[in-house]
Amino acid sequence: MKIVLDAFGGDNAPLEILKGAEMAVKELGVEILLSGDAxxxxxxxxxxxxxxxxxxxxxxPDILTMHDEPGEVIKSKANSSLxxxxxxxxxxxxxxFVSAGSTGAVVVGxxxxxxxxxxxxxxxxxxxxxxxxxxxxxxxIGANAECRPEMLVQFAxxxxxxxxxxQGLENPTVGLLNIxxxxxxxxxxxxxxxxxxxxxxxxxxGNAEARDIPAGFCDIVVTDGFTGNVVxxxxxxxxxxxxxxxxxxxxxxxxxxxxxxxxxxxxKGLKSKMDYATIGGAPLMGIRKPVIKAxxxxxxxxxxxxxRQAKLSVExxxxxxxxxxxxxxxxxxxxxxx
Amino acid sequence: MKIVLDAFGGDNAPLEILKGAEMAVKELGVEILLSGDAxxxxxxxxxxxxxxxxxxxxxxPDILTMHDEPGEVIKSKANSSLxxxxxxxxxxxxxxFVSAGSTGAVVVGxxxxxxxxxxxxxxxxxxxxxxxxxxxxxxxIGANAECRPEMLVQFAxxxxxxxxxxQGLENPTVGLLNIxxxxxxxxxxxxxxxxxxxxxxxxxxGNAEARDIPAGFCDIVVTDGFTGNVVxxxxxxxxxxxxxxxxxxxxxxxxxxxxxxxxxxxxKGLKSKMDYATIGGAPLMGIRKPVIKAxxxxxxxxxxxxxRQAKLSVExxxxxxxxxxxxxxxxxxxxxxx
Numbered sequence: 001m002k003i004v005l006d007a008f009g010g011d012n013a014p015l016e017i018l019k020g021a022e023m024a025v026k027e028l029g030v031e032i033l034l035s036g037d038a039x040x041x042x043x044x045x046x047x048x049x050x051x052x053x054x055x056x057x058x059x060x061p062d063i064l065t066m067h068d069e070p071g072e073v074i075k076s077k078a079n080s081s082l083x084x085x086x087x088x089x090x091x092x093x094x095x096x097f098v099s100a101g102s103t104g105a106v107v108v109g110x111x112x113x114x115x116x117x118x119x120x121x122x123x124x125x126x127x128x129x130x131x132x133x134x135x136x137x138x139x140x141i142g143a144n145a146e147c148r149p150e151m152l153v154q155f156a157x158x159x160x161x162x163x164x165x166x167q168g169l170e171n172p173t174v175g176l177l178n179i180x181x182x183x184x185x186x187x188x189x190x191x192x193x194x195x196x197x198x199x200x201x202x203x204x205x206g207n208a209e210a211r212d213i214p215a216g217f218c219d220i221v222v223t224d225g226f227t228g229n230v231v232x233x234x235x236x237x238x239x240x241x242x243x244x245x246x247x248x249x250x251x252x253x254x255x256x257x258x259x260x261x262x263x264x265x266x267x268k269g270l271k272s273k274m275d276y277a278t279i280g281g282a283p284l285m286g287i288r289k290p291v292i293k294a295x296x297x298x299x300x301x302x303x304x305x306x307x308r309q310a311k312l313s314v315e316x317x318x319x320x321x322x323x324x325x326x327x328x329x330x331x332x333x334x335x336x337x338x
Numbered sequence: 339m340k341i342v343l344d345a346f347g348g349d350n351a352p353l354e355i356l357k358g359a360e361m362a363v364k365e366l367g368v369e370i371l372l373s374g375d376a377x378x379x380x381x382x383x384x385x386x387x388x389x390x391x392x393x394x395x396x397x398x399p400d401i402l403t404m405h406d407e408p409g410e411v412i413k414s415k416a417n418s419s420l421x422x423x424x425x426x427x428x429x430x431x432x433x434x435f436v437s438a439g440s441t442g443a444v445v446v447g448x449x450x451x452x453x454x455x456x457x458x459x460x461x462x463x464x465x466x467x468x469x470x471x472x473x474x475x476x477x478x479i480g481a482n483a484e485c486r487p488e489m490l491v492q493f494a495x496x497x498x499x500x501x502x503x504x505q506g507l508e509n510p511t512v513g514l515l516n517i518x519x520x521x522x523x524x525x526x527x528x529x530x531x532x533x534x535x536x537x538x539x540x541x542x543x544g545n546a547e548a549r550d551i552p553a554g555f556c557d558i559v560v561t562d563g564f565t566g567n568v569v570x571x572x573x574x575x576x577x578x579x580x581x582x583x584x585x586x587x588x589x590x591x592x593x594x595x596x597x598x599x600x601x602x603x604x605x606k607g608l609k610s611k612m613d614y615a616t617i618g619g620a621p622l623m624g625i626r627k628p629v630i631k632a633x634x635x636x637x638x639x640x641x642x643x644x645x646r647q648a649k650l651s652v653e654x655x656x657x658x659x660x661x662x663x664x665x666x667x668x669x670x671x672x673x674x675x676x
Contacts (some may be wrong), residue, residue, distance in 0.1 A: 021413065113402040145525040171532055179480055187483045187564055210572035219455040222566050226525055227565055229517040231572060234548035239577040241470050241552040242608075249604030256604065262597035266587030270580075 003310050004094035007036030008081035011122035011297045018050045020303025025054045033094045035060045043253025060084035070104030074112050084112040096310035101158025107143045110287045119326045121288035124155045127287035129215040140225040141232045147224035149192040158285040158322050159220045160202045165316030175218035189274040219248045281306035340341040341648050342432035345374030346419035347439025349635045358390045358641025363392045371432045373398045373423030397476045398422035408442030412450050434628035434648035436651040438636040445481045448625045458624035458665045462493045468612050469554040478563040479570045480538040485562035489532035496660050498540045503654030513546025513556035619644035
């Protein structure tokens, strides 16, 4: 299996990307196709003693920066590491793609270069959010600020496939993010989506209130990209602020510093639960090949974990299963209308 | 000054409401007009040794339950403690109103019985959300699941008045909840509201990202009622889940239990920061008289604090100031169009 990896995406590129690639080759047994400036990759690997065994390089002279508009990936930055990597994926030079680059550019690039699965209205970006006992998968987290009900239903179907095939959950539960449990709650989007989800081939368990999702109310939370992005960032913000406050309590005086040392392993475990590097990347769903968006500040571990997700997506034939489920839904809808 | 108080609203009515009323009379020097079943109020006060000095009772035989639709407050439940109290407010028998009853019913009842301030498109419910150094005011938190840009601008104006007059902030900062800092981010609602807020008579400091608001990015966060409700409940959910996790770490073994005892005062302080009883009630903005919605599970302290907010709203003439600011805005708009 060959994973295409954007060597120049993210805050810590190319060093951490190359280190992550080396880890992935060793631990996961995959081959890596690096996209990026060939000379710079060779130089970075050489200087840092990174082996490029089982890796090939696709030369891409341009770098897409955070200041570039997402659309530039298919215009002025068509020779960037991101665009060149996605083109290689579209041309079947690799089985899946990983980038820690700009989210918007990954979404636009994948949609226009690799293209959507037949029948998929919009690609959605999903993210694992830490909850009490594990994580839940939230989507869309920002690819589509405004959504229609049919889009949310497709998101639910695609995420269910992902949780089955990649996470190994037998019958993942789906909740619709809403401001109350009753099906009449929320706006038009929520009420119409609720009705559609009841008939969809997913394990829909009803509305999920924001208060309950951190406790692990369901495996998949479906919402529009605006609200999803707010949930993602607010969870991070509240947890971060609370960690900061707890830290201040522990740093207050001599006695509290001793107390801190006594519970340090537990606190470290809690912190690592919230760490994106162990959680993994965000799968972009609805594209013809598996695409994983790693966190912008990914270190080597995060990159390796994103490559693992890509590998599992290929092995589980996530794309084939999504395609099959959406076809079945379309057929059912058609026979219903006849 | 006389505050109308719904004696039968909330999970702990009437006992905690009456206790809170007694505290308010003693500590705040207000008079209280209790709405509710007169016999039950007398009995509860007598059995619990609560003095009803400086209080009058408005008999209201019916009780509005959480199972009643909000609209019933002006239909089949027009003799409920909530409806009778709001009617008394509309008829100027009191200066402000406090209820811990159903949020939906308070919004509907206040809107139809007391009515909106001239020019106000929709009443909005605001809530104080704990942040790193104090609290920020978030609105709308659920009175209007779907909003138009002009509504959000009015929310910003009303909340600014409240923060000035009741909280004593000189020039409260306003942020528009959005999924990025740039003014092009978000959907139509956010982009249009951004443009309008730049011209509005408020201290608008731009888009507020969900990641930054718990750290105290701005004093007022404006958003639609759907997103606001999600932010309110998710903050509660994430904080609650994290408290639970920290508690488990401290309960793990003998050593961690000792550590817990060493930092207990600090942890208690953190917990009380997140406690609605000390934070106070949610002001319903845009109604002709001050209306405060106390938390459904309010205890006596929370009720007293909600009465204090009502008192400060009257003393600061919040309604007069909102009315004046909205008139000025309407005039400015008119002269702009001429």
